[in-house]
Amino acid sequence: MERRKKYLAGLLFIFLLLVSPCLTYADDGGEANVITQTVILDTLWVLITAFLVFWMNAGFACVEAGFCRAKNAVNILTKNFVVFGITLVCFWAVGFALMFGDGNPFIGLTGFLLSGPDNSPLMGDLYQGVYSSLNWTGVPLEAKFFFQVVFCGTAATIVSGAVAERIRFSAFLLFSVVISTIIYPIAGHWIWGGGWLSSFLGVGFKDFAGSTVVHSIGGWSALVGAWLLGPRLGKYGKKGEISPIPGHNLALATLGALILWLGWFGFNPGSTMSADPIKIAHVALTTAMAASTGIVISCLYAWWRLGKPDLTMIINGSLAGLVAITAPCDGVSVFGSFIIGGVAGFLVVESVLFFDRIKIDDPVGAVSVHLVNGIWGTLAVGLFDVEKGLFYGGGYKSLLVQFVGIISVGAFVLCVATVAWLIIRAVIGLRVDVNEEYLGLDKSEMGLEAYPEERVIPEYTIAQDA
């Protein structure tokens, strides 16, 4: 009986799915027939780099899973895998319209379901449609969307590392809906969607590829989540001592970092959204340089500060360099990127230690990588940009605008994310109960183990609270 009900529901479900498209429309008739060689070149570049950015999902999954314990690996992998699916649907239905649709300086209001009028790839004054804020790039609308949605997916994924090993699976999924539908699109509208920050004080807030838009937004959301959830059991002792909880697979984490780095060659050079050869070569180089000095400095600094060349710090050092160069990558010299990455490598080590001291438990260092260095990279525009940076004779105005942007985006995300997390907590609860956390989320929530055949050392799987 129970079984039959299930099947009836299943059949109803299929029927509804099959019938629904009859009620819909073809959504790609509006493209103008103006395909030039330049459109082709730009579209190839935008799509290929978008594929690389998509690939960052694999990087986040590997880094985060590797930095956590085996008993929670399935949970983290599932979160990272599902979040992109959710993001794509939400950003398609709502987020893209709020971010890039025409509206007011605070929010886009048109173009939901990617179905607004649009004559891309026509550009500039020739463009007619509701996504005016993207009229500077000459690629088809669906290429624009595809490139933007993989960025949104990145912001959503950043959260999962900081809240790992204790959040309810369903709570995380709900927050993913919120960040990709509301938080990222609205704050993003201010900067990339033609909103108030994009032209603030004449110079405009500059964030070339998203140190603030992607990384800080993800980072602020992660910070609130980690703070509201509280630390993992056994992380901070009663006498203030900090117990390291080592990640279960550093090979996986290292591979993940290299995947992320490869993805960043899509993230930054692709953000030109046009195949401008001198610019994309320059951005590729500044990106690689900042990651490299992030590695070298985090390696040497951690060696000096902690007495060993700590691989987890070096991995986060490379990512910190990459996050920091994301905003300024197109406007700084190679030497500028050398410095920006090096500072990031130093900052991330101190930041990881700092958040442990104030007892905000971030299992993978997501806040230190994405928020702290997202802020640093955004400020670095005001310092190192060869056109308007302080160190290149540009005065303080750009630095001020960057600062205002950081503060206002931070305030907005903090507020909305806090409200969202609190509502989720009130409705379904944020955190698994103590026994589930002891047992591991894989057994308690996911019903699967990542490595069912391995004998593991029980201290790591069961208890950390001496």
Next chain:
Amino acid sequence: MERRKKYLAGLLFIFLLLVSPCLTYADDGGEANVITQTVILDTLWVLITAFLVFWMNAGFACVEAGFCRAKNAVNILTKNFVVFGITLVCFWAVGFALMFGDGNPFIGLTGFLLSGPDNSPLMGDLYQGVYSSLNWTGVPLEAKFFFQVVFCGTAATIVSGAVAERIRFSAFLLFSVVISTIIYPIAGHWIWGGGWLSSFLGVGFKDFAGSTVVHSIGGWSALVGAWLLGPRLGKYGKKGEISPIPGHNLALATLGALILWLGWFGFNPGSTMSADPIKIAHVALTTAMAASTGIVISCLYAWWRLGKPDLTMIINGSLAGLVAITAPCDGVSVFGSFIIGGVAGFLVVESVLFFDRIKIDDPVGAVSVHLVNGIWGTLAVGLFDVEKGLFYGGGYKSLLVQFVGIISVGAFVLCVATVAWLIIRAVIGLRVDVNEEYLGLDKSEMGLEAYPEERVIPEYTIAQDA
């Protein structure tokens, strides 16, 4: 003495290898000197997407190894690694000619060893050569071959998951020769090689990127193999109970799924074989959308049906969405892809449960992913294609043609694959003996362990037949 004989044989081998090229010819003199910017753009697109499709080999290796037990991991990895080497040689020597060479509606008969006359990249009526069925794409012959051989490799690789953990290594290698030399090329000729299905009943069978050509052909072959081999020891008990045999490494499997997804951005958008910006952007988006709704629906449906958000179902849900959108990806709306992927996410869960009920043991769910959803995707063309689909006013004709194509390809592959598997069984045997299976193929056949240092839980490595 024994040793000396070995060396003599080795030296003879080297000598023959070194001498043989003197007897051969340079095989790239026929290219016409007509390189335009369009040829360059199209070739860049075809090669880069082919690299991504090649990359799917890594995805299959990771998913299949992760879904099986550690004691068989080296075996599965080796199969997946070697199969592409075999495929490339076989498809170069014979398969490409049978599939794309001029011939009759049932088989190609010219252009073996990629050495037939050919004036690519000239196209259409200007094309003169023996690979007429590929005269619609304006890239050099070797780019056409390279793109097609990575597709053939995918079809061959699909088989390995379904027959895993019990097939003889040599039996699998022999079947790989058969599928890449005969099965895939001949059935493929009917559809992509200008054969009878390509123009059937006027409308023609439509399979844009290979839901049938690649995935169903691989899937039918896998089904026969899994059925002839019988289930793994301990999988199905005497009283009809089904024992789950969990995969040994879900981190590896998840990474593999993301690799496959990335590869699919080559598979589907690359199948344009030309850098048509609106089309490739659309295909990239429908591909991503179907994978996403495959994920979301398989997650929710498995949660409801099985009581947990099962990562293995979600992984297969994403792949099911990708397989299903492969045939219709260029001709459906984004909303169509939303539905197609969602249905695939539902189908794959039910299909995995169904094949377990009928006791066909498919360790990784390859048949459910590639065959069931290959069929669903092929039918979906007849339902959702905006030009000729039933739901868009195209009537039943296209749906009928799709159905005929599915049936006839299925019948052909079932017959030839069955004969091939039976001959292999008669000559060298299909299945390892019981002791070897208990011990694991890695120790018994491969002489290597994947993780020699790990202590594993013996229940998983030794016995499953309570």
Next chain:
Amino acid sequence: MERRKKYLAGLLFIFLLLVSPCLTYADDGGEANVITQTVILDTLWVLITAFLVFWMNAGFACVEAGFCRAKNAVNILTKNFVVFGITLVCFWAVGFALMFGDGNPFIGLTGFLLSGPDNSPLMGDLYQGVYSSLNWTGVPLEAKFFFQVVFCGTAATIVSGAVAERIRFSAFLLFSVVISTIIYPIAGHWIWGGGWLSSFLGVGFKDFAGSTVVHSIGGWSALVGAWLLGPRLGKYGKKGEISPIPGHNLALATLGALILWLGWFGFNPGSTMSADPIKIAHVALTTAMAASTGIVISCLYAWWRLGKPDLTMIINGSLAGLVAITAPCDGVSVFGSFIIGGVAGFLVVESVLFFDRIKIDDPVGAVSVHLVNGIWGTLAVGLFDVEKGLFYGGGYKSLLVQFVGIISVGAFVLCVATVAWLIIRAVIGLRVDVNEEYLGLDKSEMGLEAYPEERVIPEYTIAQDA
């Protein structure tokens, strides 16, 4: 007090970092404004293939870590991760100028810090600048540098596998500085930088993508390192017996090999440094073919020679085929690549056995893959090149030149690498002490374990010297 000093030093460090760019210059003002469609196409190709070559870092990390024991995994991963950061900084500051800067036939002397005069992407006679040896490719200077630095990174990374499991971390880092600053650039100058070998005896030494420049240079350096370090504890017994020390994770190694293969589709086809469609399609195909026959022959030959289809031999067989086809890939027929890869698959098996017999302990087979097959591939140009190869009627002259190139590069690298290793040994020591080696480098040097939760079999972690 101690703490305060640390912070003061940290602050000083930040200050210096922040101030220093004021003393510098923008380094991208010299580009001429001559961007044509061809420049765009070529730059896209060069950058995308460079990204793939960068990706090989992940491949080396996975193969090398997988082939070593778990107790040294963090050490190997860290080496592979840090080495690219070091390489990029060194090659930017010094190496690129020594290799491609104008100078004399033995060394480049201009263009340090990538800041010499340069009007790229102008080509040939129109080019004015100090990097004349790269005036045959029409892409921006930063694209040229980016493509070349990822090659340098590959050469540096090759060393790490051969010296694994016993070298001091700091000794390896120092040698990385030497190889990327001095060894690779100077020998590379002879061949690719317009030096004496590039036009030797009229025909010129030919090494299209670097069988000698990248792989042999890395391989010679690795050989000296492995020889000076001596074998790992327990590898070779007192009575001459050889104890295999199996790698701890063959899934990781297999994935790494597929990553490397994907990367090679950047390495070889990208070395055109222009989007020439017929050539890049041909190179992609010969590259894939040599890897495939390397796989098939190493599989069959190892099966016959060792009694099992040894996955580690097959992995090295694929890499051997890829290394061997690197020099001749653009000038041989597909059939030529078929032979070259097959011979490589045979050579690598015999070579691995040979180096074990002479008791040079190379944990991952790096010397057999990169040096032996780098030599074979370089000679293969003289045999199989359709224009000047012996088997195609080109006579012995090209073969002679190739031979001279191999010998002279080998002699140079052997000398400089030996001196460098000996200086490093004298100053800080090459090898960890016995107890550290027993314990594993991860615990003794890195202060982290790769898999802290896993129970491992003590024989593999503690003692190998029965």
